[in-house]
Amino acid sequence: MTKVGIIGLGTMGAQHMDAYRAMPDVEVTAVYDHHAERAQAFAQKYSVRVAESLNDLLDHCEVIDICTPTYRHAEYALPAIEAGKAVVCEKPLARTLEDCERIVNAVKQRNTPFMPAHVLRFFPEYRTAHHLVQSGAVGTVAAVRMRRGGDFPRAKSDWYADFGKSGGVILDLIIHDLDWLLWTLGAVERVYAKALTFRNLTHLDYTLVTLKFKNGAVGHVEGTWCDPGGFKVNFEVCGDSGMLEYDSARQVALQIATRADGGTGGGVQVPESPATQNPYYLELRHFIECVQTGQTPEITVEDGYNAVRLALAAIESAQTGRAIAL
Amino acid sequence: MKVKVGIMSFAHLHADSYAHCLKANPNAELVGIADHDSARAQAKAREFETQAFDSYESLLASDIQAVIICSENARHAPLVQMAAASGKHILCEKPLMTKLDDGKAMLAAAQGAGVQLFTAFPCRFSPAFQQMMRLIHAGAIGELLALRGTNRGSNPGGWFNDPELAGGGAMMDHTVHVADLMRRLTGHEIVEVYAETGNNMFHGAFDDTAMLTMTLQNGVFATLDSSWSRPKTFPTWGDVTLAAIGTRGVVEMDMFAQYLVYYDDRAGRVKQLFWGDHIDYLMVDEFLRVVAGAERQALATGEDGYRAAAVAIAGYESVKRREPVPVQA
Known part of the structure; x- marks a missing residue:
């Protein structure tokens, strides 16, 4: 046990x-x-x-x-x-x-x-895409776009709204995508970002980040806590022999639409992607098995460090208006 | 009274579309075609049932009132100056110029000759864009904070891959449409640009991947992906998208998302077959009406073309300097 x-x-x-x-x-x-x-x-x-x-x-x-x-x-x-x-x-x-x-x-x-x-690595759409890119499915990667977000997250004590605690939309939200990009495409040479983080807007945060990778690829990451249209993610990886794309708003396995009052009132739509195992389970199961067998977890402490380093560089760029070399 | 129009050069593939628009428009007469490639002029003249002139000079010496210029980007300037000197109104393919000095010379030539110079920015005529503009101006998303655009396509090849003639690669080809939409939507100039480019798609001496970050006069920031990143098997030529992020919500436009999906077994491809409005037709139609004396509405001016091309030019400067640079007015 x-x-x-x-x-x-x-x-x-x-x-x-x-x-x-x-x-x-x-x-x-x-x-x-x-x-x-x-x-x-x-x-x-x-x-x-x-x-x-x-x-x-x-x-x-x-x-x-x-x-x-x-x-x-x-x-x-x-x-x-x-x-x-x-x-x-x-x-x-x-x-x-x-x-x-x-x-x-x-x-x-x-x-x-x-x-x-970094649970994103255990989401089957991101994991499959990672392995496909690594196996050369799209050839040499030229351009990658990723998007993540929805409306502003609410939590006890509203800590997401406190930049000093959460790091805003860049450090808290798109760190998922930054980690996936580092995992999949390797090191970043330069980052440039714009963000609403420092505009003192209540419960609104948004960022557009451009990355230049050491392998010559160019990346773009959008993070939003500004979109009342519900949480959505998408990505596309374009290479010299193909492209992979995923859009959670378009590929929906199950959707239920119900009227709020069971009668004629306004309705709510909830999309779902049912699966036998959830990514949080897979992630934690992997770690438990590493602990039990002495294997090294596939996400290392250095990976965690590198993702934060990249996110903080993007924040620095958004704050200073300069491109930040890594 | 039909407006008599000539086409100067079919180097840019959009010339074919504009020729079709002229042929289809009851208010237009396509008087003739001139091209530095005389074989192309003759082939296109046969195709569009019009006359091939043996030089630009002879076309301009005819009784045409206006020209549409679709040469290679870097050759816009001399052709615009020739047409202006002959007193013809001009619709010039985008990007208006590849160098700021060329652009200034074109604007001055048109002004000096008292002719009207317009830039071919058909996206302004998209009903989806115009509705987006109405929504935002009516306050539907509150105060505008940021914009996110794309104008991806595939590599047209040929002279588009010759930086001398094209003025660059994908960034020069695909920045101006959406930069123009951003200016049109906000009424503000783009004042600063940061750009990253790459060439991992085609591995040539030109950029095939381009990502611009822009700051507008009013503080709104924006990015624009102008890469030739659509794969050969992509179901259509590319896209024009623009998202506006405001204090109260978001508007997202996918300009050409009015299509049937066609699973074409004979071609072994899946295709998107567009059924929306023909924006080239709408643009050419306004050009004809303006030449005939009507007031300009959505048609982009030479100045609009200059401002948008200056963004791409600043993008290349930024790539060189690896820092954001001001856009030259």
Whole structure:
């Protein structure tokens, strides 16, 4: 039985909890959240013990899963690594590059299993596209476009709206795409970005990022917390012998449309992409198996560092109006 | 009274479309064609049942009132100046110029001769774009904050891959349409450009991939993908898209998303067969009416053409300097 402790019991904590509960060889031994009320409600819902303190949690678990807001990742990750625990940490790795460095150094020093949870790599559409591009399906890649977003995310304490805590749409949202691009196309030479992040608009954030890759490809990433039309992602990878594209708004496996009041009132449409295994499960299962077998997780702490470094360079570009070389 | 028009050069493939528009328009008479490639002039004259002139001079010496110029980009300037000197009104293919000095000379020539110079920006005539403009001007998305555009296509080959004649590659070819739509939509100039280009599609001495970031006078920022990145098997020639992001919502336009999907077994291809309005026809029709004395509405002026081409020119400067650069007025 692998004993897991979850820190941070918001949306992502619950998502991870559901994934672990589907693993017969994993037990979520305790959970922790600095909001005592939220921790109690979570514990009741899932019949799991609330740890009295971080040390209590560390004492009773082999694997620590960090699902707190970004700005608190390092605060929990560092003591967990120090205590020799295997740590899976939500993306982005940390809010600042300094915190990322601390985490990288701690992992290196203690040589503990660590994985930044870039779950996008376990979404079948992105995973399939990655492998196709790697296998040369589109030839040499010339241009890549990716889009992610919807309306502004709401969370307890509204931390997404606090740039100091979340890093805005670049660090919080399109880090998914930046990681996928680094994973799939390799290193970035230069980044240039525009963003609404610093305009002091309430609950609106938007960015357009251009990337020049070392292999000569040009990338474009759009991130939006400005689109009331619902959460949508898309991407296309154009190469000298073909193109791959995906658009969540066009490829919809299941869609239900219902009237709000069962009668003639305004309706709601909810698209779905049902699958036997969800990406969060696959991601966490991979990490648990690495912990159990001693394998190295396929997403390394350096990958987490590089994604944050690229995102922060894009933020710097948006702030200064300059192109940032990496 | 029909407006008598001549076409100067069929180097740009859009000349064929404009010739069809003239033939189909009851208010137009295609008087003749001249081309530095005299064999092409004769072939096109046969195809469009009109006269082939043996030189630009002889075409301009005829009783035509107007010309449509579809030469290679870098040859627009001398042809515009010749036509202006002959007192003909001009519709010039985009991009208006490949060098700022050429553009200035063209604007001055038209002004000096008292002729009207227009730039072929048919996208302005798209009903989808015009509706987008109405929506935004009516405040449907609140205050405009950002724009995201694409004008992707495939490599036309030939002189388009000769930077001397084309003035560049994909960025020179495909920046101006959407840059013009952005100016038209907002009423503001593009004042700064950052661009990245690449050549991983065709590995030639020209850019086939281009991504521009633009800042408008009013602070709105925008990107534009003007790459020749559509694969050979793509179901149509390319796209023109424009998304506007505002404080209250988003408008997204996909200009040519009015099509049937055609699974053509005989060709072994899937195709998009467009059924929307013919924007080249609408543009040529307004040109004819303006030449006949009507007031200009959506037709792009020479100045509009200059401003849009200056964005692409600034893009190349930015690529060289690896930093954002101001757009020269």
